Every structure is written in structure tokens, then in C-alpha cells.
Amino acid sequence: MKKILVTMLVALCAVSLFAAGAKEASNQSVSTDGSTSMESVVLSLAEVFEENTGIVVTYNPTGSGSGITAAQEGRADIGLSSRSLKDEEVASGLKGTTVALDGIAIIVNNENPVSDLSVEQIAALYTGELTSWAEVGGADAPVVLIGREAGSGTRDGFESITGTEDVCKYNQELTSTGAVITAVLSNPNAIGYASLSAVDDTIKTVLVDGVAPSEETVLSGEYQIQRPFVFVTKADAELSEAAQQFFDFALSTDASDIIADAGAVPLV
Amino acid sequence: MNLNERMNVLFSGYKANPKRLVEDLIHFIFLILGLITVGCVLIITVYLIISGLPAIIEIGPLEFLFGTKWASTASEPSYGILAFILTSIYGTSGAIIIGVPIGFFVAVYLAKMANKRFKDAMKLCVGVLAGIPSVIYGLVGMTVLVPAIRLIFNVPDGASLFAAIIVLAVMILPSVINVSLSALEAVPHEYEEASLSLGATSTETYFRVTVPAAKSGIFTAIVLGIGRAIGEAMAIMMVAGNVANMPGLFKSVRFLTTAVASEMSYSSGLQRQALFSIALVLFFFIMLINAALNFIKTRSQKI
Numbered sequence: 345m346k347k348i349l350v351t352m353l354v355a356l357c358a359v360s361l362f363a364a365g366a367k368e369a370s371n372q373s374v375s376t377d378g379s380t381s382m383e384s385v386v387l388s389l390a391e392v393f394e395e396n397t398g399i400v401v402t403y404n405p406t407g408s409g410s411g412i413t414a415a416q417e418g419r420a421d422i423g424l425s426s427r428s429l430k431d432e433e434v435a436s437g438l439k440g441t442t443v444a445l446d447g448i449a450i451i452v453n454n455e456n457p458v459s460d461l462s463v464e465q466i467a468a469l470y471t472g473e474l475t476s477w478a479e480v481g482g483a484d485a486p487v488v489l490i491g492r493e494a495g496s497g498t499r500d501g502f503e504s505i506t507g508t509e510d511v512c513k514y515n516q517e518l519t520s521t522g523a524v525i526t527a528v529l530s531n532p533n534a535i536g537y538a539s540l541s542a543v544d545d546t547i548k549t550v551l552v553d554g555v556a557p558s559e560e561t562v563l564s565g566e567y568q569i570q571r572p573f574v575f576v577t578k579a580d581a582e583l584s585e586a587a588q589q590f591f592d593f594a595l596s597t598d599a600s601d602i603i604a605d606a607g608a609v610p611l612v
Numbered sequence: 613m614n615l616n617e618r619m620n621v622l623f624s625g626y627k628a629n630p631k632r633l634v635e636d637l638i639h640f641i642f643l644i645l646g647l648i649t650v651g652c653v654l655i656i657t658v659y660l661i662i663s664g665l666p667a668i669i670e671i672g673p674l675e676f677l678f679g680t681k682w683a684s685t686a687s688e689p690s691y692g693i694l695a696f697i698l699t700s701i702y703g704t705s706g707a708i709i710i711g712v713p714i715g716f717f718v719a720v721y722l723a724k725m726a727n728k729r730f731k732d733a734m735k736l737c738v739g740v741l742a743g744i745p746s747v748i749y750g751l752v753g754m755t756v757l758v759p760a761i762r763l764i765f766n767v768p769d770g771a772s773l774f775a776a777i778i779v780l781a782v783m784i785l786p787s788v789i790n791v792s793l794s795a796l797e798a799v800p801h802e803y804e805e806a807s808l809s810l811g812a813t814s815t816e817t818y819f820r821v822t823v824p825a826a827k828s829g830i831f832t833a834i835v836l837g838i839g840r841a842i843g844e845a846m847a848i849m850m851v852a853g854n855v856a857n858m859p860g861l862f863k864s865v866r867f868l869t870t871a872v873a874s875e876m877s878y879s880s881g882l883q884r885q886a887l888f889s890i891a892l893v894l895f896f897f898i899m900l901i902n903a904a905l906n907f908i909k910t911r912s913q914k915i
Contacts (some may be wrong), residue, residue, distance in 0.1 A: 380877075406877060407877050409879070410877070425794070456797050471664065482676060485768075487768075489748075489771040490769050493854065493874045493875055494685040494875055494883075495684075495685055495875055495877070495879055495883070502684075508682055510685075510686035510687065511888060514853075514855050514864070515768065515769045515771070515853060515855065516769065516771045516853040516855065516864055517853070517854040517855050517866075517874065519849065519854075519873075519877075521873050523754075526754065526755070527754075527771070527813075530754075530755060530759050531759065531762060531770075533768060533769075534769070539675050558787070566643040566665070606651065
């Protein structure tokens with residue numbers, strides 16, 4: 345009896361595996377590949393798009409660099425990048441279309457009294473010019489710099505905006521936004537940066553030049569530490585019908601609420 | 613001879629003895645399964661060498677292995693992995709220095725001194741310790757150990773080589789305990805009885821007779837521990853801070869394993885190739901450890 349049950353269960357598992365595979369293959373699909381920071385935006389868009397059209401949108405979280413390469417090599421219909429395309433990437437026949445903006449929030453531990461920093465101060469903290477919180481109006485304690493690993497879109501965005509490329513003296517380089525937030529939460533002297541969409545009330549965000557990071561301030565340009573979310577496509581090749589549909593949907597006004605719900609700032 | 617005749621010759625033996633067909637078939641299947649394992653090792657080795665060598669050649673072997681600066685995405689990138697190599701060596705040695713004595717004495721205690729019920733309970737715990745996924749070691753290390761180190765040692769940040777050493781020391785405990793334990797238990801009782809009958813106390817007997825007799829097993833345990841420690845990535849990525857510093861006990865450091873793991877997802881071009889080269893160096897270390905393990909085994913068989 346037990347044996348039969350086990351056999352049936354195994355068979356069921358096997359059949360469901362094939363069934364799932366078969367279903368995916370029979371439908372039209374759009375493949376996206378790239379920035380991990382864009383995960384919540386792309387997945388929310390994909391969910392609504394699939395409900396409306398029945399077209400499945402796959403998302404492969406590999407990072408901006410890989411996403412751009414994937415678009416170039418044709419491995420993905422749409423590459424996702426959380427930075428603007430570089431000149432040489434545009435020259436190689438790629439086109440970037442900004443679908444949303446993302447603010448990078450500067451986070452400190454909840455016990456930290458510092459609540460307003462200028463971009464220059466943030467840069468000075470991260471380059472090691474200022475090493476004590478006392479120098480920016482906080483307690484007399486060493487500053488612990490938390491950042492992301494080399495190649496991360498958030499790190500690239502943060503460093504290029506603050507002008508600290510390659511000179512940040514990190515104490516920790518972590519591989520995900522969640523890890524950065526956890527590290528900052530657990531160390532009273534820590535400062536970190538994270539995508540605005542990933543930050544909630546549990547962690548203290550500082551004002552940058554007196555401006556709090558929010559949708560309005562990012563869109564108006566008042567909040568300075570922000571970056572674009574870009575769809576990367578080939579300039580000379582046409583998208584498949586399904587991919588073009590998804591592309592248009594993401595730029596339409598219908599999508600703006602979804603993008604906002606996902607924590608980014610829609611353009612329209 | 614046409615094909616049919618050949619087949620007839622080939623199968624005539626099986627016709628006379630159908631059981632042999634089944635036997636040979638089974639042997640063949642097992643051979644294939646064995647070859648799959650060998651094939652995996654070969655493919656990985658060849659792939660690592662092919663994908664790891666170009667970057668080493670492009671960067672220059674000396675500059676790659678002994679360069680102290682790693683800045684893979686800088687506008688003027690530099691790829692020196694000495695810091696990673698030293699960190700891996702220091703981290704592993706630290707874990708061995710802390711983990712092996714604890715594991716060894718626990719094994720002696722369990723093998724010779726503990727009563728049976730306690731021994732069974734403790735062996736169960738060691739088994740559970742061995743089964744805990746490394747990401748959980750990392751998670752606990754990150755949320756408990758790292759803040760604790762910051763408070764106890766009064767350093768700005770607890771994510772450091774020291775935190776990684778502690779985590780690794782705990783992670784190698786199960787393999788050190790289990791392998792030493794079975795080595796100690798395999799020592800014939802007559803040895804101990806002879807020693808006891810000559811008037812040695814039981815503790816003297818354990819450390820002067822049993823432990824030397826189990827020497828090669830204990831060395832094996834240590835080498836296995838080294839192997840586990842040097843290959844671990846997930847747990848230490850969460851507690852070591854991952855900055856490419858030259859190692860220091862309370863500095864944020866990056867190991868060979870975490871250097872590959874943390875940058876792989878976003879890497880491209882020479883950076884990616886250099887990561888494969890780091891993997892090749894790590895693979896070389898693991899090979900050395902395996903060679904050491906084999907050396908110990910063959911030597912102990914000779915004695």
C-alpha cells in the first residue's frame with residue numbers, strides 16, 4: 345500500500361513537472377534579463393501584463409551588466425539596466441529607454457541622531473575624509489561604511505552620483521539590498537545605501553541637502569541621489585510582437601500606478 | 613561475414629546462458645555510472661583551466677598571485693589576489709587552531725570517557741550540527757556573532773576575519789569529531805589493556821596509547837576540516853565584510869571563495885575571467901589538500 349502511494353506521488357510530481365513545462369512552451373513569452381534592483385518593478389508589471397494579455401514575461405535577475413550583454417547577444421528580448429547606457433554601449437547598437445526613476449536612499453541606524461547630510465558630506469564619509477560621526481553632527485563614534493559589491497547597479501549609481509567611484513573605503517561590501525539594511529540595523533554607527541523601493545519604516549533614512557527621498561522629490565529632481573531604470577533593446581532590430589506589446593505597456597499611463605506600487609517613480 | 617552472422621557470434625554465448633547477459637548488462641550500467649563521475653571531474657578541471665588561464669596570462673602570473681590590490685571595476689582595474697589567498701590561509705588556519713583542539717578532545721571524551729546514553733545524545737547533536745546548511749550559520753553569525761564581536765572587542769564593525777574564523781571553526785567541528793571518533797574507536801582494546809595492566813592510569817592510556825595509534829585518522833580529520841573551511845563561501849560571505857583588504861584579525865576581508873561568489877553575478881570581460889582564475893587557484897588549493905589526504909592514507913597503510 346505504502347509503495348503504491350509513493351509511486352503515485354512520484355508519478356504525479358513527474359507529470360506536473362512536464363505539464364508546467366508544456367504550458368510555458370505553448371504560450372508566447374517575453375524574456376527580460378538584468379538589474380536585480382528592478383525586480384519588484386518588472387515582476388509587478390509582468391503580473392498585470394500576463395493577466396491582461398496571457399503573455400508570460402520571464403525575469404532573470406543577473407545584474408545590469410549581464411542584462412545589457414543579454415540584450416546585445418539576443419539572449420533576452422529586453423535587457424534591464426539600473427544605470428544609463430554608457431557611450432560605448434550605445435555605439436555598439438543598443439538603445440536605452442527609461443521607464444522609471446529610482447531614488448537611492450541613504451540609511452543610518454535608528455539610534456543615530458544625524459538626520460540631514462549634504463551630498464558632499466556623504467562623499468566625504470564614504471571616501472574616509474570624515475571618520476567620525478561627530479564631524480557631521482552626530483555622536484563621537486567611528487563611521488562604519490556599508491556598501492554593495494563591485495558591479496552592483498546600486499553601487500554604481502551611488503558612486504557615480506556622489507563622485508566617489510573607486511575611492512570608497514567600505515567596511516562591508518554586501519551582495520544584496522536586504523543584507524545592507526540588516527547590517528545597518530545591527531550597527532549603531534553604520535551608514536549604507538539602498539534602493540528607495542526597498543526601504544521602509546524599520547530603518548532611518550537621512551535627508552540629502554534637506555530633501556527627503558520620496559516619489560515627488562525624485563521626479564522633480566530635488567532629491568539628488570537617483571538613477572534611471574532602463575529597458576535595453578537593440579537599436580537596429582525590431583522586437584517580437586509580444587515584447588513590443590510589453591514595452592509599450594511599461595511606458596503607458598496604465599503602468600504608472602504599478603510602477604509606483606513597486607516602489608519606483610514612474611515617468612508618466 | 614555479414615552483420616547478421618557477427619551478431620549471431622556475439623550473442624551465441626548469451627543464448628546458451630541468458631543470465632550472463634543480465635550480468636554483463638548490469639556491469640555495463642555500473643561502468644557508465646562510474647564514468648559519469650570521472651567525466652564530471654575531468655570536465656570541471658578542463659573547464660576551469662581553459663577559462664582560468666587566459667586572465668592569469670593577460671594580467672601576468674606574478675602580478676595576479678602577488679598583487680595586493682584588487683579593484684576589478686575601477687577605471688584602471690587591478691587584479692591582485694594576494695589578499696584573498698592570505699585571507700583564505702589565515703582564515704582556515706584560525707579555524708583549525710580553534711576548531712581542531714575542541715573537536716579532538718570531544719572525540720576522545722566521546723570515544724573513551726562518556727557513558728553510553730550521553731554519548732548517543734551528543735553524537736546526535738554533532739550529526740545535527742553537520743546537517744545545518746551553511747546559509748544558516750551565516751545568518752546566525754550575521755545577526756548574533758557580528759554585533760557581539762563589535763561590543764565585546766569594542767571595534768567599529770564586527771564583520772571581520774575573526775567572525776569568519778569563529779563561524780568556520782564551528783562548521784568544521786562535526787567532521788573533525790566524527791572522523792577522529794571513528795579512528796579512536798577502531799584502536800584495538802588489547803593496546804589499552806596492555807597499557808593499563810602495566811599500571812598506567814586511564815587518561816595516560818588514552819593520550820599515550822590510543823591517540824598515537826589513531827594518529828592517521830586524526831590527521832585525516834584535520835585535513836578534511838581544512839578542506840571544508842577553505843571551500844566554504846556562503847556563511848563567511850555574510851560575516852566577513854567582503855572588502856578586499858590585506859588580512860587583519862578585525863578587518864573586513866574577502867576569501868578566495870567569496871571573491872568569486874560576490875562578484876560573479878554582475879561581472880563581465882576580464883573581471884569575469886579573473887574570477888575564473890581565482891576559482892582555478894582555489895581548485896589548486898583543494899587539489900593540494902586532497903593530495904595531502906591521499907599521502908596520509910597511503911603512509912598509514914604502510915605502517
